[in-house]
Amino acid sequence: MESILKGKVKEAIRILYNSELSDDLIQIQETRKDFKGDFTLVVFPLLRFSKNTPEKTGDTIGQYIVENFPAISGFNVIKGFLNLEISDKWWMDFFRSIASDNDPLRKCKVTRPETILVEYSSPNTNKPLHLGHIRNNLLGFSLYRILAACGHNVIKTNIVNDRGIHICKSMLAWLKYGQGETPEISGMKGDHLAGKYYVLFEKDYKAQTEELISGGMEETEARNSAPLMKEIREMLLKWEAGDSEVMALWKKMNSWVCKGFDETYRLLGVDFDKIYYESDTYKIGRDIVISALENKVLYRNPDNSIWADLSSEGLDQKLLLRSDGTAVYMTQDLGTAVLRQKEYGFDKCIYVVGNEQNYHFQVLKAVLRRMGYKWSDGLYHFSYGMVELPEGKMKSREGTVVDADDLIAEMKETARVVSLQLGKLSDYSDEEKEEIFRKIGLGALKYFILKVDPRKNMTFNPAESIDFNGNTGPFIQYTYARIKSVFRKAEQMGISYDSLIPSELKAGEKEIGLIKLLRRFTDTVSEAAAGYSPSLLANYCYDLAKEYNQFYHDFTILGDNDQDVRNLRLELSKVVSTTLCSGMWLLGIEMPERM
RNA sequence: GGUUCCGUAGCUCAGUUGGAUAGAGCAACAGCCUUCUAAGCUGUGGGUCGCGCGUUCGACUCGCGCCGGAAUCACCA
Numbered sequence: 001m002e003s004i005l006k007g008k009v010k011e012a013i014r015i016l017y018n019s020e021l022s023d024d025l026i027q028i029q030e031t032r033k034d035f036k037g038d039f040t041l042v043v044f045p046l047l048r049f050s051k052n053t054p055e056k057t058g059d060t061i062g063q064y065i066v067e068n069f070p071a072i073s074g075f076n077v078i079k080g081f082l083n084l085e086i087s088d089k090w091w092m093d094f095f096r097s098i099a100s101d102n103d104p105l106r107k108c109k110v111t112r113p114e115t116i117l118v119e120y121s122s123p124n125t126n127k128p129l130h131l132g133h134i135r136n137n138l139l140g141f142s143l144y145r146i147l148a149a150c151g152h153n154v155i156k157t158n159i160v161n162d163r164g165i166h167i168c169k170s171m172l173a174w175l176k177y178g179q180g181e182t183p184e185i186s187g188m189k190g191d192h193l194a195g196k197y198y199v200l201f202e203k204d205y206k207a208q209t210e211e212l213i214s215g216g217m218e219e220t221e222a223r224n225s226a227p228l229m230k231e232i233r234e235m236l237l238k239w240e241a242g243d244s245e246v247m248a249l250w251k252k253m254n255s256w257v258c259k260g261f262d263e264t265y266r267l268l269g270v271d272f273d274k275i276y277y278e279s280d281t282y283k284i285g286r287d288i289v290i291s292a293l294e295n296k297v298l299y300r301n302p303d304n305s306i307w308a309d310l311s312s313e314g315l316d317q318k319l320l321l322r323s324d325g326t327a328v329y330m331t332q333d334l335g336t337a338v339l340r341q342k343e344y345g346f347d348k349c350i351y352v353v354g355n356e357q358n359y360h361f362q363v364l365k366a367v368l369r370r371m372g373y374k375w376s377d378g379l380y381h382f383s384y385g386m387v388e389l390p391e392g393k394m395k396s397r398e399g400t401v402v403d404a405d406d407l408i409a410e411m412k413e414t415a416r417v418v419s420l421q422l423g424k425l426s427d428y429s430d431e432e433k434e435e436i437f438r439k440i441g442l443g444a445l446k447y448f449i450l451k452v453d454p455r456k457n458m459t460f461n462p463a464e465s466i467d468f469n470g471n472t473g474p475f476i477q478y479t480y481a482r483i484k485s486v487f488r489k490a491e492q493m494g495i496s497y498d499s500l501i502p503s504e505l506k507a508g509e510k511e512i513g514l515i516k517l518l519r520r521f522t523d524t525v526s527e528a529a530a531g532y533s534p535s536l537l538a539n540y541c542y543d544l545a546k547e548y549n550q551f552y553h554d555f556t557i558l559g560d561n562d563q564d565v566r567n568l569r570l571e572l573s574k575v576v577s578t579t580l581c582s583g584m585w586l587l588g589i590e591m592p593e594r595m
Numbered sequence: 596g597g598u599u600c601c602g603u604a605g606c607u608c609a610g611u612u613g614g615a616u617a618g619a620g621c622a623a624c625a626g627c628c629u630u631c632u633a634a635g636c637u638g639u640g641g642g643u644c645g646c647g648c649g650u651u652c653g654a655c656u657c658g659c660g661c662c663g664g665a666a667u668c669a670c671c672a
């Protein structure tokens with residue numbers, strides 16, 4: 001519609017003022033709520049053609065468009081703004097076209113689909129997932145759904161950071177204090193078990209360094225010479241050398257942890273098409289670095305370490321292989337990227353990783369480009385902000401983290417309490433109820449996270465918990481359940497309906513308002529895909545639900561005696577419900593039929 | 596110190612090529628269930644859009660300079 005209007009404005013200027021207009025001077029936007037009209041043309045930029053006041057100019061153009069474009073039924077000019085009113089018939093025709101289409105996402109497809117890898121989650125196998133990972137997983141998964149809905153070929157991938165000194169920490173502590181404890185024996189989830197020993201290690205290590213410091217040692221030296229640090233270095237060396245005992249322990253504990261992760265992913269409703277392990281890819285990275293060194297893209301220090309000099313790009317020197325030949329974080333990511341390009345030939349690779357690693361990804365891209373990989377242009381760091389607690393950042397070492405499994409369980413529990421209080425599900429079986437509590441609890445959590453602009457840091461207050469009223473997931477789910485309820489009632493009453501609504505039917509303001517909002521859905525999906533922004537969709541769903549609830553409150557649907565009106569309201573309700581369902585589906589949020 | 600990001604109501608957040616009187620929710624207060632689900636709807640109060648200068652017919656939005664906060668600049672990941 002906007003583009004048609006633009007054409008009409010262009011035509012008007014040509015005929016009225018005999019001037020050719022460039023597109024960027026035509027600003028058409030949706031009319032603000034407090035004014036009458038549907039689309040607004042900003043006339044200020046056109047004054048140079050009309051050589052007249054904003055009011056006169058708007059008036060003249062408005063007149064022309066109304067006379068020459070039947071879809072526009074009227075106009076008004078306020079200060080420099082020409083508000084064009086679209087005829088009810090046009091809106092009704094539009095509504096009929098979407099009402100007969102069952103899939104609101106059909107029109108979102110891009111003309112040139114791409115192959116896009118989305119990497120998210122990237123956990124370390126030494127501790128369980130926390131709220132930060134939840135934000136990561138939800139963003140990554142939603143991004144996948146949105147891009148896939150637009151017709152792209154999207155591959156969900158995960159890179160498991162399963163090697164390195166931090167992994168050895170939980171292993172060493174388990175060896176020392178574990179007494180053969182397993183998830184089976186303790187009944188503890190594997191990732192939580194490993195996390196317990198990781199914390200134990202950190203605690204003892206801290207005690208040791210503090211003791212050395214109080215004995216008069218420098219802090220850095222104390223950290224390096226603490227007995228536990230020595231032991232852990234030995235263990236890492238053994239791991240790198242492939243020592244069979246260490247490898248067996250590593251495999252055993254990692255399998256516990258990964259099993260625990262799988263459970264959390266399942267609860268959260270996210271999954272992956274391909275999982276990479278750092279323990280595999282770091283070797284590829286090492287080979288790449290060495291061959292790049294031979295091609296003189298990198299340089300070697302006297303101590304044998306290998307570096308990239310990125311100072312010409314405003315970055316620093318970056319270490320890629322240690323003097324002892326072992327790999328660092330960057331080495332692994334280089335290897336993973338090259339492997340992925342080889343396996344999938346992606347156009348884009350989106351890394352869903354926290355903003356603390358902005359520098360890392362800048363360097364990663366620069367190094368790959370320097371190495372001659374042209375596809376490195378397609379790497380994109382989807383950088384999201386931290387989730388903070390009211391008292392500041394979460395720190396797993398200090399135990400001030402919000403555990404993912406706990407939070408998910410708490411949300412479901414809250415949903416149960418709220419739901420039972422309202423007591424609307426008394427005729428459901430326990431199993432059915434549990435399923436609804438799950439959907440609502442998770443819906444609240446997911447919406448809470450996804451409605452916020454990903455780039456921004458956000459605060460989570462565990463004491464206040466997550467709301468179920470107002471701008472929340474359950475509010476939108478409730479709107480959906482309400483509509484479903486109307487249809488159950490309609491069936492009981494033997495009321496049938498169809499999308500054959502007469503286009504000359506006079507719809508009310510609220511109904512037209514809903515149709516206008518519905519029209520924005522496909523654009524919102526496209527914008528969310530282009531801008532990698534699930535929050536746009538979350539906010540859209542809220543607006544739509546809010547508008548529908550007002551409509552629902554003000555008008556009766558089944559009670560209206562005019563069959564055409566009832567039909568329209570039922571169809572409108574149906575399209576709102578499918579649109580809400582699609583929008584929330586793109587966020588990874590399920591909708592309950594009742595609540 | 597360098598680089599990047601953020602600063603909007605008491606709190607949590609919207610506000611996307613610059614556009615009209617800056618919007619929601621929570622919290623507070625006042626109303627609305629004999630009627631399709633009240634997890635809803637309606638109303639009241641609450642703002643120097645961190646501060647200043649500039650560009651513009653027009654700035655929360657763009658530029659520059661301050662102030663405040665975060666992240667990062669490791670032979671950690």
